[in-house]
């Protein structure tokens with residue numbers, strides 16, 4: 858039995874997964890795919906996202922502060938897979954560099970991008 862909130866069930870699956878995982882620490886206000894206008898560090902793999910690259914951006918609040926998290930769109934895919942396997946109840950998964958950690962865990966010897974492309 859989880860939450861039991863009606864709005865919770867109305868969220869798309871993806872948002873619901875995120876919601877479950879981050880509820881106690883941060884609140885995700887918005888999430889969308891963007892083209893970054895300046896370099897950012899990817900939350901998932903800690904590598905840089907270059908100006909002009911597509912990225913997934915989340916705007917979050919935590920203890921009254923508002924900030925943005927950026928992730929490579931392919932890192933976002935890996936994270937989504939990771940969370941659907943381990944479940945979003947496991948908040949410890951959502952740490953900086955978690956995508957790299959996950960690939961190490963499953964013994965994939967390559968970058969997140971290579972991982973996403975491996976089935977093509």
Ligand SMILES: [Zn+2]
Pocket residue numbers: 899900901902903904928929932969
């Ligand atoms: Zn990344």
